[in-house]
Amino acid sequence: MNYLEELNEAQRNAVENTDGPSLVIAGAGSGKTRVLTYRIAHLLKQGARPGSILSLTFTNKAAREMKERIASIVGQQTARYLWMGTFHSIFARILRTESEVLGYPSNFTIYDTADSKSLLKAIIKEFKLDDKTYKPNVVSSRISAAKNSLITPAAYAQNAQVREYDMSIRMPRIAEIYKEYARRCFLAGAMDFDDLLLKTNILFRDHKDILKKYQERFDYVLVDEYQDTNFAQYLIVKNLAATHKNLCVVGDDAQSIYSFRGARIENILNFQKDYPEHQVYKLEQNYRSTQTIVNAANSIIQKNKRQLPKTVYSENDQGNKIKVFSALTDNEEGYLVANEISETRMRQHYKYADYAILYRTNAQSRIFEEALRKRNIPYKIYGGLSFYQRKEIKDLLSYFRLVINPKDNEALKRIINYPARGIGATTLSKLEQAALDNGVSIFEIIEQSGTNNHAALNKGLLSKVQQFVALILQFQEKAVLNDAYEMASEIATQTNIIKDLYKDQTPEGLSRFENIQELLNGIQEFSINAREEGQPNLLANYMEDVALLTDQDSEKEEDMDKVTLMTVHSSKGLEFKNVFIVGVEENLFPSSQFGNITPEAFEEERRLFYVALTRAEENAYLSFAKQRYRWGKLDFCNPSRFITEVDEQYLDMPDEADFNFDELPTEGQAIQKQSFGKTGTVGRRPTTTDQPGMKQKLVQLRQAKQRSQNFDGDDPRDIQTGMMVEHQRFGKGKVLQVEGSFPNLKATVFFQNAGQKQLLLKFAKLKIV
Ligand SMILES: Nc1ncnc2c1ncn2[C@@H]1O[C@H](COP(=O)(O)OP(=O)(O)OP(=O)(O)O)[C@@H](O)[C@H]1O
Numbered sequence: 001m002n003y004l005e006e007l008n009e010a011q012r013n014a015v016e017n018t019d020g021p022s023l024v025i026a027g028a029g030s031g032k033t034r035v036l037t038y039r040i041a042h043l044l045k046q047g048a049r050p051g052s053i054l055s056l057t058f059t060n061k062a063a064r065e066m067k068e069r070i071a072s073i074v075g076q077q078t079a080r081y082l083w084m085g086t087f088h089s090i091f092a093r094i095l096r097t098e099s100e101v102l103g104y105p106s107n108f109t110i111y112d113t114a115d116s117k118s119l120l121k122a123i124i125k126e127f128k129l130d131d132k133t134y135k136p137n138v139v140s141s142r143i144s145a146a147k148n149s150l151i152t153p154a155a156y157a158q159n160a161q162v163r164e165y166d167m168s169i170r171m172p173r174i175a176e177i178y179k180e181y182a183r184r185c186f187l188a189g190a191m192d193f194d195d196l197l198l199k200t201n202i203l204f205r206d207h208k209d210i211l212k213k214y215q216e217r218f219d220y221v222l223v224d225e226y227q228d229t230n231f232a233q234y235l236i237v238k239n240l241a242a243t244h245k246n247l248c249v250v251g252d253d254a255q256s257i258y259s260f261r262g263a264r265i266e267n268i269l270n271f272q273k274d275y276p277e278h279q280v281y282k283l284e285q286n287y288r289s290t291q292t293i294v295n296a297a298n299s300i301i302q303k304n305k306r307q308l309p310k311t312v313y314s315e316n317d318q319g320n321k322i323k324v325f326s327a328l329t330d331n332e333e334g335y336l337v338a339n340e341i342s343e344t345r346m347r348q349h350y351k352y353a354d355y356a357i358l359y360r361t362n363a364q365s366r367i368f369e370e371a372l373r374k375r376n377i378p379y380k381i382y383g384g385l386s387f388y389q390r391k392e393i394k395d396l397l398s399y400f401r402l403v404i405n406p407k408d409n410e411a412l413k414r415i416i417n418y419p420a421r422g423i424g425a426t427t428l429s430k431l432e433q434a435a436l437d438n439g440v441s442i443f444e445i446i447e448q449s450g451t452n453n454h455a456a457l458n459k460g461l462l463s464k465v466q467q468f469v470a471l472i473l474q475f476q477e478k479a480v481l482n483d484a485y486e487m488a489s490e491i492a493t494q495t496n497i498i499k500d501l502y503k504d505q506t507p508e509g510l511s512r513f514e515n516i517q518e519l520l521n522g523i524q525e526f527s528i529n530a531r532e533e534g535q536p537n538l539l540a541n542y543m544e545d546v547a548l549l550t551d552q553d554s555e556k557e558e559d560m561d562k563v564t565l566m567t568v569h570s571s572k573g574l575e576f577k578n579v580f581i582v583g584v585e586e587n588l589f590p591s592s593q594f595g596n597i598t599p600e601a602f603e604e605e606r607r608l609f610y611v612a613l614t615r616a617e618e619n620a621y622l623s624f625a626k627q628r629y630r631w632g633k634l635d636f637c638n639p640s641r642f643i644t645e646v647d648e649q650y651l652d653m654p655d656e657a658d659f660n661f662d663e664l665p666t667e668g669q670a671i672q673k674q675s676f677g678k679t680g681t682v683g684r685r686p687t688t689t690d691q692p693g694m695k696q697k698l699v700q701l702r703q704a705k706q707r708s709q710n711f712d713g714d715d716p717r718d719i720q721t722g723m724m725v726e727h728q729r730f731g732k733g734k735v736l737q738v739e740g741s742f743p744n745l746k747a748t749v750f751f752q753n754a755g756q757k758q759l760l761l762k763f764a765k766l767k768i769v
């Protein structure tokens with residue numbers, strides 16, 4: 001079939017009008033990503049050079065999928081040369097070519113979040129500041145926000161507004177920390193993720209000839225998920241498209257969920273101002289989801305005040321209602337979800353990969369992992385600790401990093417005494433200080449120690465650190481000749497890392513050993529592929545790829561048929577047949593983790609909910625627990641107001657006497673921050689009945705009263721779904737279902753400590769509690 005026939009009329013319009021600025025603004029699942037993909041294929045069919053097309057996506061995975069689809073239309077050979085990837089990966093590539101004019105080596109290291117945090121901690125300590133006041137996380141996000149708004153350290157120090165804010169959070173010295181952090185990164189030949197965008201902007205601002213080169217190279221620029229671009233990204237795109245103006249951006253303002261990282265919805269509005277001659281394309285038909293899901297999602301998102309008007313409808317089947325699960329505890333929530341997956345999979349022949357569990361915070365994954373494991377359901381987690389963040393992997397990668405860029409101080413600090421070489425923390429800090437005093441890296445200070453012992457080390461120590469440097473230098477010589485795999489294996493063996501891990505026969509040790517093998521396998525695969533494609537296959541080339549891998553990207557063959565667990569944030573752009581949105585509770589989703597929640601932040605939470613719901617193709621579920629452990633403390637929870645905001649005709653509510661939706665706060669009422677005892681309000685001051693503890697008590701009192709009225713001795717006929725009961729042996733539990741007829745009534749009960757049991761009521765002697 002001709003590819004254009006796979007599009008509806010509105011989509012085809014957006015695909016065929018390739019020239020000039022275009023804005024595709026449309027709701028979830030309406031084919032925005034498809035339009036972008038087919039537009040590129042169309043350009044290529046019309047004879048555009050693949051190297052002249054730049055396409056920016058949200059994840060590397062999305063880029064890969066688009067590329068595969070394009071390759072299936074125009075052929076592998078053509079698709080290969082497209083510039084397609086995330087902002088970070090594309091601009092890291094450009095910076096590697098151009099970084100020398102910025103004073104950076106082309107083999108600069110990319111510091112990941114852990115590297116930057118560790119550097120920041122060191123600086124905070126050196127400044128003799130209390131890290132309880134100067135929390136590294138907060139400092140890091142201030143610096144990140146500054147970079148994404150293109151505020152350099154010098155500008156930061158002079159910006160009254162940011163300084164005033166720093167004062168208000170009692171961290172007046174962030175400007176100095178920022179400056180020192182930037183200096184240290186520079187000395188180490190390192191950029192953090194935000195630098196990749198900041199430095200690209202600086203590059204284009206200060207080197208017009210270089211900007212011109214890329215403006216001329218890219219005849220077409222396309223951006224997916226445009227609603228989540230920040231100022232730094234906006235400006236890069238604007239600069240690159242300034243001459244030809246063949247810029248196509250697609251997005252949905254209702255799915256803007258990254259404002260906490262500096263994303264600006266205004267970028268869409270700016271687009272209209274920046275390019276008055278632009279074309280707008282609206283897509284209205286959702287092809288992803290059932291009518292029920294689309295209508296339910298519309299019913300909730302329309303409550304947001306700030307949004308561009310648009311229509312989304314589905315002509316798919318009406319589909320099932322959205323099932324709401326009410327669980328007593330977070331463990332039970334896990335159980336209910338795992339149970340539903342097992343059952344529907346058997347009944348309807350779904351694959352495991354057809355299911356996703358989406359949560360608001362990473363910490364929620366553990367409960368679901370346990371529940372899935374108990375049932376032998378295979379799963380994979382996106383986010384959390386990724387493969388590349390594991391200790392043993394980072395250790396070995398740090399060797400690679402140091403071999404490629406010896407100035408990389410964070411890598412050096414990690415491995416100078418791993419495996420143990422008798423180089424202690426005191427020696428390291430002497431070296432670090434000497435390096436700083438001389439404005440060079442730690443590696444360089446050791447190299448110079450042959451002529452000048454700056455760190456005043458004794459002979460024994462001096463020789464140890466020099467041996468370390470000699471080892472790295474020896475690897476360095478080989479690394480420019482050998483392929484990545486040979487080199488990586490040699491480093492892993494010669495440093496004794498492999499031997500050490502092999503010796504450790506504990507299960508953890510074994511798994512670390514396997515992880516290293518897995519990493520080496522991956523490098524071997526890279527080497528072979530690169531050789532076959534005639535691409536360079538040195539260790540440095542491998543590391544360029546690795547630094548920018550995100551968790552979403554490391555999908556392996558054996559991960560194919562598994563349930564996916566991920567945060568709602570990382571689910572953007574994806575789709576699954578069955579989606580569970582879990583922890584749909586006040587203070588969790590909507591979250592109150594940022595303390596006082598402003599109306600703007602609240603609307604962002606609602607958009608996040610909209611994103612979650614619109615991932616579902618066939619079935620969506622919402623679940624909440626009434627009690628859950630958070631921050632090591634048992635919290636009582638109320639179901640989220642988002643449940644009531646969905647038009648109830650689309651919901652399949654739990655059949656429960658003890659759950660009263662009338663008690664839910666409505667918009668404008670307080671969001672409680674239970675764990676910290678703080679209260680944020682949206683529009684109105686809280687009253688005592690807003691207190692969850694209070695409310696919970698009221699509900700419990702009423703339930704108790706109702707039960708005492710119903711209760712008739714030990715007669716099992718009164719056992720009903722939703723009740724709490726007690727069994728002599730199994731302890732307390734909740735009745736999930738009652739079936740059969742008297743005297744053979746059977747109840748399915750979920751016991752907090754004993755799991756699910758089916759009991760014949762005439763024998764079980766359950767007590768209602
Ligand atoms: N004309 C069409 N015919 C059949 N299927 C389509 C059509 N357009 C889109 N689809 C399918 O609908 C689903 C959603 O499309 P796509 O992912 O491009 O939407 P989107 O607007 O990018 O969604 P999101 O807002 O979630 O990113 C995909 O499975 C896609 O293949």
Ligand SMILES: [Mg+2]
Binds near residue numbers: 032034
């Ligand atoms: Mg999309």
